[in-house]
Amino acid sequence: MIRFSVTILGSSSATPTSERNPTSQLVNHRDKLFMIDCGEGTQVTLRKMKIHFQRINHIFISHLHGDHFYGLIGLISSMHLLGRDHELHVYGPPELEEVINLQLRVSQTTLVYPLIFHATRCEKPERIFENNYLEIISFPLNHRIPTTGFLFREKQGLRKVNKEKALEIKIPAWAYERIRKGENYTDEDGTTYKNTELTFNPPAPRSYAYCSDTAYYEPAIQTIENADLLYHEATFMNDREVNATDKFHSTAAQAAKIALNARVKRLIIGHFSARYDELTPLLNEAKAVFEESYLAEEGMTFSIPQLT
Amino acid sequence: MIRFSVTILGSSSATPTSERNPTSQLVNHRDKLFMIDCGEGTQVTLRKMKIHFQRINHIFISHLHGDHFYGLIGLISSMHLLGRDHELHVYGPPELEEVINLQLRVSQTTLVYPLIFHATRCEKPERIFENNYLEIISFPLNHRIPTTGFLFREKQGLRKVNKEKALEIKIPAWAYERIRKGENYTDEDGTTYKNTELTFNPPAPRSYAYCSDTAYYEPAIQTIENADLLYHEATFMNDREVNATDKFHSTAAQAAKIALNARVKRLIIGHFSARYDELTPLLNEAKAVFEESYLAEEGMTFSIPQLT
Numbered sequence: 001m002i003r004f005s006v007t008i009l010g011s012s013s014a015t016p017t018s019e020r021n022p023t024s025q026l027v028n029h030r031d032k033l034f035m036i037d038c039g040e041g042t043q044v045t046l047r048k049m050k051i052h053f054q055r056i057n058h059i060f061i062s063h064l065h066g067d068h069f070y071g072l073i074g075l076i077s078s079m080h081l082l083g084r085d086h087e088l089h090v091y092g093p094p095e096l097e098e099v100i101n102l103q104l105r106v107s108q109t110t111l112v113y114p115l116i117f118h119a120t121r122c123e124k125p126e127r128i129f130e131n132n133y134l135e136i137i138s139f140p141l142n143h144r145i146p147t148t149g150f151l152f153r154e155k156q157g158l159r160k161v162n163k164e165k166a167l168e169i170k171i172p173a174w175a176y177e178r179i180r181k182g183e184n185y186t187d188e189d190g191t192t193y194k195n196t197e198l199t200f201n202p203p204a205p206r207s208y209a210y211c212s213d214t215a216y217y218e219p220a221i222q223t224i225e226n227a228d229l230l231y232h233e234a235t236f237m238n239d240r241e242v243n244a245t246d247k248f249h250s251t252a253a254q255a256a257k258i259a260l261n262a263r264v265k266r267l268i269i270g271h272f273s274a275r276y277d278e279l280t281p282l283l284n285e286a287k288a289v290f291e292e293s294y295l296a297e298e299g300m301t302f303s304i305p306q307l308t
Numbered sequence: 309m310i311r312f313s314v315t316i317l318g319s320s321s322a323t324p325t326s327e328r329n330p331t332s333q334l335v336n337h338r339d340k341l342f343m344i345d346c347g348e349g350t351q352v353t354l355r356k357m358k359i360h361f362q363r364i365n366h367i368f369i370s371h372l373h374g375d376h377f378y379g380l381i382g383l384i385s386s387m388h389l390l391g392r393d394h395e396l397h398v399y400g401p402p403e404l405e406e407v408i409n410l411q412l413r414v415s416q417t418t419l420v421y422p423l424i425f426h427a428t429r430c431e432k433p434e435r436i437f438e439n440n441y442l443e444i445i446s447f448p449l450n451h452r453i454p455t456t457g458f459l460f461r462e463k464q465g466l467r468k469v470n471k472e473k474a475l476e477i478k479i480p481a482w483a484y485e486r487i488r489k490g491e492n493y494t495d496e497d498g499t500t501y502k503n504t505e506l507t508f509n510p511p512a513p514r515s516y517a518y519c520s521d522t523a524y525y526e527p528a529i530q531t532i533e534n535a536d537l538l539y540h541e542a543t544f545m546n547d548r549e550v551n552a553t554d555k556f557h558s559t560a561a562q563a564a565k566i567a568l569n570a571r572v573k574r575l576i577i578g579h580f581s582a583r584y585d586e587l588t589p590l591l592n593e594a595k596a597v598f599e600e601s602y603l604a605e606e607g608m609t610f611s612i613p614q615l616t
Contacts, residue, residue, distance in 0.1 A: 015386045018355045040382040041349040047326045064414040066385045070378075074348040077374045078323045095414040102410055106372040106403040108453050145416050 004029050004154070004206050005303040006229060009045045010037075011270040011296040013235045013249075014067050021045055021298060022067035023271060025231070026056070027152055027208060029134050035059040036150060036210050042071035043078050049299060054084050058129060060136070061092030062212035063147035069096065073103045076115065084113040091128055091138070093146055094119040122146045125223050130155075139223040141214035143248045149212055151223055154205035161199055169193065203306045209264070213271065215245060216254040218261070225262040228304045231296065232258055234269035237276075237285055252282040256289035270296030312337050312462070312514050313611040314537065317353045318345075319578040319604040321543045321557075322375050329353055329606060330375035331579060333539070334364070335460055335516060337442050343367040344458060344518050350379035351386050357607060362392050366437060368444070369400030370520035371455035377404065381411045384423065392421040399436055399446070401454055402427040430454045433531050438463075447531040449522035451556045457520055459531055462513035469507055477501065511614045517572070521579065523553060524562040526569070533570040536612045539604065540566055542577035545584075545593055560590040564597035578604030 005028045010021030022039025026046075033056045035042075046053045053075065061069045069092070079088060090096070097117040104111065118128060122140040129136035133155055138148040158180035161171075171185060179185055179198055186192045209224035211232040224230055232255035236244045244251050250258075252269055259267035269286050272279060279295050286293035294302070313336045318329030330347025334354075341364045343350075354361045361383065369377045377400070387396060398404070405425040412419065426436060430448040437444035441463055446456040466488035469479075479493060487493055487506055494500045517532035519540040532538055540563035544552045552559050558566075560577055567575035577594050580587060587603050594601035602610070 014389050016352050016355070016382075018352060021352075040379065041352060044324050044326060044329075044349060047324070066382055066411070066415060070382045070385075071348065074324075074374055074378045077378075081322050093414070095410075099410055099414060102407055103374070106401070106407060107374060 001306045002030055002203075003303070004152075004208070004306070005301050006208055006231065006268070007049075007051075007301045008268075008270065008296045008298055009042055009049070010039050011272060011298060012039075012067070013233075013271045013273050014065075015274050016040065016067070017274050020272065020274075022070070023212070024071065025210070026051065029152065029154075032057070032131075032134075034136070034152070037062055037068040037212065038070075038072040038075060039067045040070040040074075043075045045298070046075075054079060054082065054086075057087065058089045058136075059091070060128075060138075060150050061090070061096055062141075062149065062210070063143060063145055064093055064095060064099075065145065065213065068212065069099075072096075073100060076100065076104075076111070077107075077109070079113065080109065080111050087114045087116055089116045089118060089129075091118045091120055093122075120148050122148045125151075133157075137223065139220060141211060141220060142217040143213045143215070147213055149214070149220060149224070150210045151207060151227070152209075153207040156205050157202035159195070159199035159202050162197075165198055171198070206304045206306065208304060209262075211255075211258070213248070214250060215248040216250050216258070218258075221258065221262045224258075224264065227262065227264040229266050229268065229302060230259050230262065230264040231268045231270060233271035234282055234286065235271050235273050237282055252285040252293075253289050256286040256293055259286075259290040259293070266292045266294065266302070268294050268296050268302060309614045310338055310511075311611070312460075312516070312614070313609050314516055314539070314576070315357075315359075315609045316576075316578065316604045316606055317350055317357070318347050319580060319606060320347075320375070321541075321579045321581050322373075323582050324348065324375070325582050328580065328582075330378070331520070332379065333518070334359065337460065337462075340365070340439075340442075342444070342460070345370055345376040345520065346378075346380040346383060347375045348378040348382075351383045353606070354383075362387060362390065362394075365395065366397045366444075367399070368436075368446075368458050369398070369404055370449075370457065370518070371451060371453055372401055372403060372407075373453065373521065376520065377407075380404075381408060384408065384412075384419070385415075385417070387421065388417065388419045395422045395424055397424045397426060397437075399426045399428055401430075428456050430456045433459075441465075445531065447528060449519060449528060450525040451521045451523065455521055457522070457528060457532070458518045459515060459535070460518075461515040464513050465510035467503070467507035467510050470505075473506055479506070514612045514614065516612060517570075519563075519566070521556070522558060523556040524558050524566070526566075529566065529570045532566075532572065535570065535572040537574050537576065537610060538567050538570065538572040539576045539578060541579035542590055542594065543579050543581050545590055560593040560601075561597050564594040564601055567594075567598045567601070574600045574602065574610070576602050576604050576610060 012020035320328035
């Protein structure tokens with residue numbers, strides 16, 4: 001199976017605890033590593049998990065509250081000190097570039113590798129990255145300061161040629177590419193074969209949606225709907241809904257309601273308030289609304305299965 | 309005994325390892341807590357060591373390489389989020405204020421407590437703090453960017469009145485203060501008692517000197533000489549002396565040579581390069597020059613005994 005997974009590096013909100021790190025996640029798609037958010041201490045977590053961080057080429061920062069980016073400058077610096085030689089792309093609110101540059105300037109550091117900054121905006125969903133297999137969309141959330149979520153969405157793959165049939169009717173090499181794209185095939189004798197006779201469906205494109213800090217926000221649903229996996233913050237439980245609304249955060253039940261209404265397959269909740277030592281009650285609250293709910297816990301990896 | 313101790317929170321150089329944190333120390337003087345340097349992750353180390361960080365009122369940053377200050381903004385933020393209500397004083401190079409302010413601005417944070425910034429300079433030794441019992445001196449070191457060390461020096465205490473003698477000659481209450489300051493005492497009959505008959509010597513003032521990142525630098529000796537305890541960086545071993553000199557760092561033997569020439573009582577070495585898994589060779593190298601050498605290890609506390 002082609003890999004598409006999400007590893008939790010940190011699951012805590014605002015203040016780190018001795019058990020839980022501030023927010024960070026690693027998305028692995030076809031062995032390319034993408035980091036989402038980078039709270040303080042993330043580089044040490046990567047080391048402890050034996051993840052070679054020079055493999056990370058793209059880092060996405062959802063917003064500029066410290067628990068989502070105070071680890072970024074340390075990671076950028078360590079990549080420098082360890083002699084990185086290839087591009088690092090950082091995506092985030094425009095002021096983030098200023099923060100990075102100031103800290104490099106005061107330490108009189110000129111990075112030994114190219115750091116390419118991409119400013120995100122949060123008026124509407126926008127594609128901010130693509131390669132042959134994947135595109136990444138930023139989309140607005142509803143928090144105290146400008147904040148985006150990120151949708152990782154596979155591109156529709158080419159159709160799979162039925163090799164037995166291809167041998168049987170002796171399809172020439174030159175025709176494969178067109179057939180994979182969905183065209184019919186006409187042989188030298190003028191016989192036309194419908195594409196559906198010649199190919200199988202490719203695997204369904206998979207998607208992962210990341211909803212960082214946000215109040216309950218239904219407009220996000222149109223972007224994240226049908227995602228195979230959704231991460232949604234759940235800072236509080238429902239008995240603190242007023243508290244959550246005040247601080248533009250969500251409760252576990254609200255996260256689950258978004259998952260339900262967006263018809264996603266699975267939900268991960270995280271960004272837990274330091275007040276919760278025990279997380280099972282948050283999980284139960286989410287499960288009561290949306291059964292396929294899971295807790296974000298440090299070190300855990302969620303794989304997204306490939307379905308045909 | 310009146311407390312004066314140094315606790316190591318981090319002992320690593322440049323890049324943190326999974327075993328060692330970047331530089332930070334906590335000085336406890338008469339139960340007042342002073343932090344020196346604050347590498348990434350320091351707030352979590354404080355939590356793990358169950359040190360209530362709102363008790364820290366003064367933070368001293370030696371220079372603006374990330375491994376010495378990337379944890380500061382996170383600590384400042386957590387103090388805010390946890391409702392600190394009293395002043396925090398931060399001492400460091402002038403640009404540090406800019407870095408703090410920018411990060412507060414982009415997160416739209418107005419601190420709920422007063423943060424008072426004191427810019428350090430590194431032309432010459434300067435007193436940057438004093439209370440009734442202690443003064444703190446910044447002094448220049450020799451690193452790639454402006455860097456200061458810090459000397460924590462107790463003030464000379466008042467003399468101790470010999471209570472038996474005081475009762476015997478019936479010293480009135482009003483005279484005690486003057487006698488403690490060293491004056492002689494003349495009673496109503498005109499008999500004069502020399503101060504040395506009436507008092508004991510106070511404890512000798514103690515001192516702790518912190519030499520953050522620096523090349524071997526003899527001019528520091530005049531400030532730190534006779535310190536009871538000296539911390540001196542020892543990034544490398546002597547076989548990498550060229551490397552150390554290039555990077556304006558010191559070797560373990562050089563740190564020990566400074567300790568020896570400054571006639572300090574004990575030396576702590578730290579800021580070890582991530583290349584050293586095993587630190588005993590660095591300790592042995594220092595001990596060969598200066599026997600009273602110790603390794604800075606996370607969680608270790610060095611108390612400075614009070615001698616009369």
